[in-house]
Structures are given as structure tokens and as C-alpha cells.
Amino acid sequence: MTMDWLIDWTLSSWLGFLGSPGAFILAAVVGGLAIFGLVAVHAIVAVYVERKVSAFMQDRIGPMGQGPGLHAGKWGVLQTVADALKLLLKEDIIPALADRRLFILAPFILFMGAFIGFVAIPFAPALVLADFNVGLFYILAVSSFGVLGLILAGWASNNKWSLYGAMRSAAQIISYEIPAAISLLAVVILAGTLNLQSLTAAQQGTILGFLPNWFIFQNPFTFMAFFIYFIAAVAETNRTPFDIPEAESELVAGFHTEYSGMRWAFFFLSEYANMFIVCAVAAVVFLGGWTSPLGELLSGPLWGLFWFMVKVIFLVLIMMWFRWTFPRLRVDQLMNVSWKVLLPWSFINLLGSALWWLWRS
């Protein structure tokens, strides 16, 4: 949508001489840079917030230096900027026995899997780079693309820890994608569309006059589906309590043990980008995307962007809350939760949601 608008604008302005392929490339570059900016800013802010949240939860105060005026600065606000600069300037080490080409390729594949998912996310009523008819399916498909990068990283490092981490993450992500996808299907049945903009538009209005007409509130099955999806999403992003692929106490750092400097930063960047994506999907599918929680009040293009970001950031904060509350699951417990608990209940949700739809129509 925004992409088409960018192409039209390019062709009608003084850049018209580029022709339609040139305009397409220009629009893709502009859109890509905007997404990259969002991902980078989100990562920098979220790392800072995560460090502060974790510190407060453990009765510490977190980073306090590096702000304007350095040590006397305010609450360490520039800590992650300094960290990012450090990572950019660090030596890039590739182990002698690593598979060099795959080792270099892996972080980019992982990052790309997170990055291209942003294309389909509806930030506001008119702000979505490409308005796919199968947007939800597209995001699910490309976010499972990242596991390839993960396995490549583990394999190419030529290191036991890395390989174990990669194997574990493959098992974990494959297991948890199923309940996540089936939980989303429970909503797709009700909405009858995979297009994220129409999914959001279907949630405008209110239920009983006060509850927003979000899918999470529409029936008990979608309510449960939200929690199943969210737990599975935490597992898909490899975050605690599902962080067995990078379990520090067992595997040092898992698949990114051998990485340093900028390549390591790409792993981190894609972790936070993945967090944003899964939370954005949860916000769009269950929490009404850019629709206002106050009905018609405070709704509009800019308010839409505001409400969308508020919902996503709220869910990201909940993920951080999870991380600093729960201990890591064992491998067998992890599989147990996925196959014996989440999967049967997500099937019940799917069935119940379908029956609900039949009953209502």
C-alpha cells in the first residue's frame, strides 16, 4: 500500500525519468531503510528498557553512566548507543576451522527472516508497506525462515555448543510454530481473511457498548488462543523461559558462541526484531491492531500508529517481564509443554471457534 503510493509519487514527481523499474527500486530502498531504522531504534531502546526492567526486578538500578555528561549523566540513557558503537568497532573474529562462507552468511539470513516480516505489518490504517492478501501467512512463513540462519550459525561455527544450540532451536521452533499457527487460525476462521488490514478493520467498534471489539474479547476460545499464541511466540523468539538454544549455564551462548562484534550484534538485532514481529502479530490479530480501545474516540491515521505502537510495546514489556520472572525449562519439559499442553488446547480452540462461527452465522 505505502509501497504503491511511493512508486506513484516517484513516477509523478521530477524523479519520473527513473521509469517504473527505477521507481520500484527507489521505493524498495526507502521502505527498507525505514524498516531498518525502526528495527535498529527498537533494538536500542528495548535493550536499554530490558536492562532497566531486569535491574528493577532484581532490586538493582541498571546502567547509570554513559548519559549526557558521562558518568554524572542521567540513568544511563546512552548506554546501548555506546554498546552499539563498541560492537561496530570490535574485531571480527572467524574461527580458523569454521565454515567461513556459511559463518558469514548465517547472521544475515537470520536477520533477513526477521526483517522481511515487517513488510506486511499494518502500522496504521494507511501505513503498511505491502498489503498482502495472505499477510498473516506470509509473516508466519518468513519468520520460520530465520531458523535456517540459526542452524547454519550452529553448523558453521564447528563447535559443540553451537551445534547443540542450533539443534535445540530447530526442535523448539518447529514444535512451537504449530500451536502458534493453529491459535491464529482460530481467529482467521472468525474473520474469514488472512489480510492483516482486513483483520484489523474487522475489529473496529465495541462489544456490549464498552469492550473493544477485539478478537481476544469476542469469544472464550479466541481469548485462550491469545495466551497460547503468546506463549508459543515467546518460545519462537528463543527468549527465557524458552531460551534453551542459548542457555548460558549449559551451552555458553548456544548458536552464537563463536560470534563477536557486528555479526553478534546482528543476532541480537534479529532477536529484538523477532520480538517486535511476534508482538505485532499478536496485537493485530488479537488486540485490534491500530484500532482505538475507546471505540470511535481517538481514532485516526496518527492515533492508529500510536495505538498500534502502544499495544506492541506493552506486549514486548510483558515478554521482558516473563524473561526476568521464570526459570529456564528443561528440554523435555519444553517439548512436553508444546506437544501435550499447547497443541491439544489450540486444537480445542480451533474447533470451538469454528462452532462459534457456525452458531453466530
Added chain:
Amino acid sequence: MGRYLKNIWQTIVTMLIGMGVTSGHLFRARRGNVTLQYPEERWPQPQRDIGFDHDRYNVIRSKLHVDIDDCIGCYQCERACPVACIKIETVKVPKGTDIGTTSNDTKKRMLVTRFDIDMSECCFCNLCTYPCPEDCIYMTGGPNSHKQPLDYEYSTYNRDDLIFRFADLEPEVVERLTKPPLEQEI
């Protein structure tokens, strides 16, 4: 099946309890924090009166200090030091030149031009303080702690900064005082 459902229910309940605990800490972060922001804040100094007789014991051996005005340059502390971390150099003054007295009214005969203590080598044995006839070398924090504030950190960026130089005589002063008395008057 009953046990399965009960497990799920207990998981949800205990998860919520755990999240309640952490959010409780999150929202009273300002009150409960245990971090000491070291250079700006410091722990209070340790309580020095812990039941020892301060006349006989140095309760805390923090740092050697020399009251250089009282030093007569007798070398006793340098000889007593088991790790040789005290370095003293003295210059004799000609007869008849008055360079003052110590607090104990002992007439000083030597100019102490160098009195260096390398605290990175000091083993805090306190052996140098006993032979001092003028009680001018002592551990801070001990019986003489009223003379010197307790500095238990004295951290530095450079190891050489741990060599404390107590001699405070200017070379010109030394040169003037070591001339024969006749020349001094001119």
C-alpha cells in the same frame, strides 16, 4: 486427566504468583535498590571502636602515614621494614644551623630529603611504627587516627601513584640550609 488439568491450573496460578513478585519489585525499585553507586556514594566507614585498647593495637591498618615535621631521619623504620618498602634519604646540616624541633621537643639534626613509602609493597605488619622514637610514622585508623582521616580505598589509576612521598623540602631550601653558617649570613 484430572491430574493433567490440575497441573495446568497450578502452572497458571504459580506463574501469576511469580509475575506478581517480580512486578512488586519493579514498582518499588526506588525504595528497595541495593546498588551503591560507588564513586558518588560510599559505604560508611567501618566502626573503629570494636573493643580493643586503642593505645596498644592498630585496629585498622589502612595506610602508613608520616608526620614529616616530626621526623628526625633516624632510619629506624626503614631498617625495621621486612619488605623494604620505605626509602629515606637525609642530609646533614652544619653545626649551628637550627632546623627546629619535633613535637616531643627533640632537636632535629637531619634534613629528610626523601621519605617514600611504596604502599603497593607494604605488608601492613606495622613493624615500622614501633621503633619510631618520635611516634611520627603510624598506621591510619589506629591509635593516631584522629591525626589523619581514614582513607581505606586509596585506589589509583597508576601503580606508581601508590608510592607516597612524604618529604616536602624544596631543593633550594635544602641547598640554603646545608651551606656553612658563615655563607648563610651573607
